[in-house]
Amino acid sequence: MSSEETLRRWRLILGRYAAQPLSQTQFSAGDWKLDQALEYLYGREYEGRGLARPSGGPGSLDPSQLRAVDWLNRSRSLFPQEVFERMQTQAIDRYQLTDLLSDPAVLRSLDATPGLAKALLGMRGRLSGQMRDAVREVIQKTVDEITRKLRNDFVNALVGRRNRMRRSHIKSAQNFDARATIAANLKHYDVERKQIVIEHPRFNARVKRNLPWDVVLCVDQSGSMMDSVIYSAVIAGIMSSLPAVRVKLVVFDTSVVDLTHLAHDPVEVLLTVQLGGGTDIGRAVAYCESLVGNPQRTVFALISDFMEGAAPGPLLAAVQRMAQSRVKLLGLAALDESANPVYDRQMAQRLADKGMHVAALTPTHFAQWLAEVMN
Structure with a gap:
């Protein structure tokens, strides 16, 4: 990287607080737009620390010159999608851009992501009734998107994989065999339209599995666990729709709340959980133990960072029993936004010593893990 490029990047990082702001000749028109968008949001970091925002200068952008909604629309076109989604979430969660939360239409226009859902859920108690309806819609879109990505993995893992050696008369998109369909219909190729006319689509049968299992999901809802709570709610919703799998959903901090009656509705679960407070894992595990009817057909999954706030004795005793x-x-360790494990390894080892299998897995791998355990 050239010294000029290095200087340019540092200037974008430091904003107007740089000791030597770059001139118009060193910054392109695109760079000035990036600088303005970054300054509008991240200049607030310095204000929050008691530093006055510098004024003036080429390409300066005082807060009065741009509304939050305008900044949002500009940033969506300036930055890669992943970067924009993170900035959007930080604007609401970290910098409290209230303009984005005062207009339901604006809120509905935001890109629905787990990060945005996390930010909105954290402040839903401070919103008007009209805004709460908009928040629900954003949460619904987020849940629908996560479900779309995860559902096939769970269905294939827990219900049965496709059996390519057998054909099925059940016309399901999940069972559609594209290669066999093309091979069987090549003789119907329409030369003029340059298309294959599908007269006989082919579908695979499925290897059926008998899974009369109870799955107890015990989810830590302390403040650091929001990402895991979102995915756990979606997983509970997916599994609730599967045959021969009975789902029980329990969330906890220092209190224990049984949300089994809502397990089929991830949105309602997320709007019900109360994030924050301490962590009493032992109390939650003891409650879940009371839900076990057929031990040999029960999977208990503890989704937590394993940072026990109470004495560990009751927790370890319940796990051992x-x-x-x-x-x-199963002990599923918490993952951060980058899918890096964040948990108390010492407590995880103590739980493993008592008979719990502990791992840090993505939701997709968790589905595969469940299937292996149930076989």
């Missing part, structure tokens, strides 16, 4: 009764015990 369930292990001895042959409950399948």
Whole structure:
């Protein structure tokens, strides 16, 4: 990287607080737009620390010159999608751009992402009734998108994989066999239209699995667990729709709340959870132990960072009792936004010593793990 490019990048990082602001000849028109968008949002970091925002200068952008909605629309076109989504979330969660939360139409125009859902859920108690309806719609869009990405993995893992050696008369998109369909219909190729006319689509059968299992999801809802809570709610919703899998959903901090009656509705679950407070894992695990009816056909999944706030004795004792009764015990460690594990490794080891299998997995791999345990 040239020294000029290095200087340009540092200037974009430091904004107007740089000791030597770059001139118009060193910054392109595109760079000035990037600088303005970054300054509008991240200049607030310095203000929050008691530093006055510098004024003036080439390409300066005082807050009065741009509304939050305008900044949002400009930034969407200036930055890659992943970068924009992070900035959008930080604008609401970290810098409290209230203009984005005062107009339902603007809120509905935001890109629905887990990060945005996380930010909105954290402040939903401060919103008007009209805005709460808009928040619900954004959460619904986020849940629908995550479900779309995860559902096939869970269905294939827990219900059965496609059996390419057998054909099925059940015309399901999930069972559609594209290669066999093309091969069977090549003789119907329309030369003029340059298309294959599909007269006989082919579908695969599925390997059926008998899974009369109870799955107890015990989800830590302390403040640091929001990402895991969102995915856990979606997973509970997907599994609730599967045959022969009975889902029980329990969330906890220092209190324990049984949301089994809402497990089929991830949006309602997310709008119900109360993030924050301490963590009493032992109390939650003891409650879940009371839900076990058929130990040998029960999977207990503890989704937590394992940072126990209470004395560890009750937690370890409950885990040991369930292990001895042959409950399948899974400990799913919390992951951050970058899918990096964040959990108390010492407590995880103590749980493993009592019979719990502990891993840090993405939701897709969790589906595969569940399927392996149930086989």
